Amino acid sequence: MTGSFGTWLAGLSREELAGLLIERPDATADPEPSTLGELAERLSGPRGVMAAFVACDLPLVQFAEALAALGGTAARSDAETLLGAAPDDFARVLDALVRCGLVWPADGLLHLAEPLREWPIGDGPLGLGSSAAILLPHLRAEDLRRIVRGLGVEPPGKRKAELLEAALAGLSDAERVRRVVAAAPQQERRLIEKVARAGRVDDYQGNYLFGQKGPYAWALARGLLVQPDWLEPLMPAEVALALRGPSYQAPFTPAAPSVGTAAAPEATVTAEFAAASARAVEQMEAVLRSCASEPPTRLKSGGLGVRELRRTAKRTGGSEDAVRLWLELAAAEGLLDWRDGALAPTAEGGDPLPAAERLTSMVRTWAHMPRLPLLDDPEEGRGASLDTRAYDPAAPRLRAAVLGSLAGLPGGRGATGPEQLVAAVTWRSPLLFEDAELAPPYIAAVWQEAELLGVLAHGALTATGRVLAGVEAKTTLDEAAVDALEAACGRVLLQGDLTAVVPGPPAPWLAGLLELVADRESRGTASVWRFGLASVRRALDAGRSAEGIRSDLEAAAGTDLPQPLAYLIDDVARRHGEVTVTALACAICCSRPALLAEILAHRGLRRLKLRELAPTVLASAEPVDQTLMALRAAGYVPVGAGDTGAPLIERAPARPSHRPARSSLRGRRPAGTHEASRPRTPIDLADRLHGTSPDLPAENDGVGAGMADLAPHLSVSERRMLVHAVRTGTAIGIDYVNAEGNPTTRVIEKIRLDAPFLTAWCRLRDDERVFHIGRVQAVTPAVLMT
Template sequence: MPKSARSFADDLRARTDAQLRVLLAARPDLTRPAPADLTSLAARAATRGSVQRALDRLSADRLRVLEAVLVDGADAAPKLLKTTKRNVQAVCRTLWDEALLWRSPEGFRPARAVAEILSSPARLGPPARELGVPDRSADAPAAYESLSGGAKATIDRLRWRHPRASFDGPAATSVLDELITAGIVVRADDGGGVIPREVGLALRGGQLYEDGVTPPTAPTRELPAHDVDADAAGAALDILWRVDALVRSWDTSPPRVLRSGGLSVRDHRAAASALDADLELAAFVIEIAYAARLIANDGDFEPSWLPTAAYDDWADSGRASRWATLATAWLDSSRAPSLAGTSSDQGTINVLSTEVGWPMMRTRRHDVLEILAGIDRSVGVPTEYVDAVLHWQRPLRLPEGAPTRADEVLREAAWLGVTGRGVLSTPGRALLAGGGAAAAMDSAMPAPVDHLLLQADLTAVAPGPLTEQLHSLMQAAADVESRGGATVYRFTDKSIRRALDAGRSASELTEQLTVASPTPLPQPLEYLISDVARRHGQTRVGTAGCYLRNDDIAMLDAMSSDRNLSALQLRKIAPTVVVSPAHPATVLEMLRQHGYSPVAEGQDGHVIHVGGGHARAAAPAVSGPPRLDAVTSEVIDEVIARARRGETAAAGRSANGSGPRIPSTDPTVTLAMLQNAAADGSAVWIGYSDPGGVLHRTLFRPQRADGGRVTGSVGKGGSESRTFSIHRITGVAPA
């Protein structure tokens, strides 16, 4: 057990290097920037912001032990929490490791900021002495039994939830008067009522919490492991098809970007219809494609959502690799697709809009998957259990009643194939571990088939997932009619024309389908391919930047043969019409430079004036989430070594009679050190500047520090009282 110390700062300065390593690893914010010495480290560890971050990471059992110490000390904690002394001592040692408790001669005491942040530990009210009333906890149980039904119901609602309540109306006021008369409630300054801490504890039977320090009970429903991975692989194949179908659809008919950003409700519904999905699943498919950078805003004058170059690389990779790209993007994304379609202050939230972003979603996905990973591989996990564990792990960040979005995370994980039948799949575990997800999913996926069952009704049945080559062929030449254990495709005029537009010839298409079919190619399919191919390409469409027309055929011939205009690549398509691939403004300028007098005309034939286009900035790149450098063991060792050197230098200067070194401290650290000294009743050395800017130093015994000022006595005798502004104090050092 740690030895006792006279103050929090002395407690921390007395720690060994190994104990400091544990502290800095648990609270990495203390390493940035590196403290000058151990005194500065102790001051920073006592600041409200740092303590708040440490408390936010506590699980419910550790937080409840800390609250028990706040309420009645470490010795009473086992009774308050209905647990063993050994358990409490183990947790207290962990809290001491993190500098949330320190060892005083009277036992473990919370750091000063802990009491400030946890001002209502275990939802209990202020102590009776703070309320200025006597302790009537001994009479509380009997007083409760003597209450009327309405007063009892009021106490039952407040007993475990909150110590304060408002009482509005005549009936409520009479209840408040009854409770005050019974000594259970004290009238508050705002006219409401507050239950003193001692009375509230007595009404709870001497317990801080009904469930003590017992975590949620893990489920026991077991499932065959191979069914889990098979279910996950099926979901993975389905999401790959949906993402690919969405991006291919937007490649040919890109939807517009709303002026406010995002996708319109109409386009969202159209995507859901095309994917044969509900709006929630369609929103997830769109958002996961965006997170994986497969689609993006093209940044045009009238912007559209289009595939990116990354999509082409993604489409050419293997199916397991494609899934791993989507799964990794989902795990690292801070976007919450479930928000699409809900209402906000600005109206309905659109898919792909900035309002879909929720910074905590990334952390929540990791938290949920970590919970699933901690359960046996064959046990299905219900949403209620995950929700309860999240509340248990982060009780301050997720107080009782706060939504966790665990149901949304689990639903997305099931859609993606990270889970199967409510169990974290083998590929999901590899994804969470940070490596091997693609290989794990490749093993889970069924072996691809290399043949089709072609029917005379222009359909084809794929009895399983197709090989990459055959899958690419069917995507180009047929439309999916139904999906399931087997996929049914249908050949149509439009689908065959799509394959021919992509560069396949009719003979090549017929040959590839013949090779893929174990039976001869059905005659109706041959006729369909031949008929579409006969009509394909009869009409030709080309591109031209502009046209020139002139009733003077000789003038047009002169322009076409003019070597000075060869860069315009003029080509006659009719006796009085010439076309050029150049921009109209470029053609006008060059013709005028070489002695011609052209004018520009609009689509209706009227003369217009054509000016040069305005240069526009490129669309800004989307920045990734902020990432902090990890606090490695090397960094921690360097911080400790620097603090030790600073402490040794300060001790050397003190021994030489020059007085303690007063390091420069920022106002937050200064205020924390002065508040600690006031709470401990100890003196400190301070450096300060007077109104003329001259620096001074003095021995100071602070008594009260708040509101940007500190009041106390100066000098060794402590006879003179002084008040200093915090911003004028340049540094603080222990006396």
């Protein structure tokens, strides 16, 4: 297939080739293919084909299924008749499949990508078995001769290949098949027609073999059923289609189903968008502050328990569902991480971000996060938050399908609920679920997440939702976030009873100011804060001045401060700092003031930053062990004392071990690595590949030729990817069979070649592992493995 596919690629224009590369970016992963033949091999690989196939909508999947039922190769007219499609719909769907390389036309026929021909989904295409071209080659020449005779076909010769060709031609002739079945005895004819309708043999007992008597012996002798080994007989797809009759049509749904909608005025959507966006940023900051002050602890089984989740929600003022989502997003962004069994902010999480940047980061992370934190599983319920086992790599595709279904709604209308999206989502991404009945809780979880983030409001996409769905080309996500937060309420009503009222969702900057200077008392449509001694002191402790606090509050209120509030701020500022508390690491005590004065003046002890607390006490900025070491180095003879004043006994340090530490490949770059130069656009790569050979490239360099000797079972393209990964240290995916014969899939990086072994960092085991090259069954770009 690869040669013919490569020939078809060679006939594409530069623009058509560039369009194909845009649809299939996995095929251009480093090292970039050097010929059209190598590109054809990558485009035909099972993982690449399936990655492109799962992104197809329902009519594309149905088209491919019909072509698989026809044997993987069929005339255009036959496919069009089987689908019963209108010419325009047929042409549109075919063009979409051709653009992503899953179907290609050649010699007047349509060819399906090889990995899809045996139909890896369900029991078979259209409920049929495999084609005769897959089933018959396993039969003996004697069996093929009997089939040819039963069908009434004249073989061109007596060799097995000639008998196989004649048998395939006879079974592909629908009229001949119907005539043969019509001449069958009544009982056998009924059994065969039942199998054709059902797609399988239902009452097989396992007692009959080819050539023996039994209810299916007549059909087995004519190839209408084929029995592989001891398994149940199978009906070739061509036979089942012929017996279903010329009026049979495969399912084909070219138009997306409608979604139940209700009025969603733009002004209402915009207002809720602003409120939800401001609330999301405010609550995320509150969650980060809460985890910094009181880090929640991890369950022994992993994740965050319900008790800690409720405690965090109570401290931050958010709902449990909202806090669950913010924790997941913060962890996915790298803002929170487990440290000594507790969830604490990382260095990035401790750094404040402007509100618009925070919102943009949250929305973008949510779109690509491979988890569904708000999913209520019908069998297992909702698991612990941040449980490492709750991983769903299809979550980004599900979110994209939900947003895409909402993007097609007319202006001023919104979906009435997540249940209205089930049909539209399963049409847009039919391979997400084995059964559409499983979809509702998943769609409901995405709906709730989108509402909390402000991506969805009143069943309609907001500005950030439209950007994510790709329907707002003129606006970036950053611009949409800025617009949302600017629309939030930026005014506060300051009252004489030392309260502040915000009559709407507060803008993040206003919420941050009030959270610093006052204590929140209520949330809702209007939020209320109360000023007090402790809250104003908190702002002064954070480095704010009384003048700065007054000016910020006056700017937010648009008027002078009420007299009680101004007096409170001035009074707390006047008393602030009357008593100071200084940190010290240890104290040096001595009954001789003169000796302490000598130590305080000693130039060699300046690094201790000594301060006199009393005539007999000095304070040191260094801990006890460092202070003792410095004093001894200066010629003094000090001794450490415990909490009770008793001298500390210092034990000799353990003898150091001279065993070298185990080296780690994490973060190490192999010597001689280099960054591959890459064309900037698919157009550049298309220009380079256009006109090259449809054959695979030769392995001229020494490393490539050496890899060919080590791994002759791998294709040229796979060996090139493996050599590139060894040279550059970049990640690569492998299908591997271990010493026990168990297959596994790994992503490895920082590879070192010690023939015949590969020593690499394994992401699955999070450790260095050794792999035998002979056990590597396939090599794939890492982008297809994540």
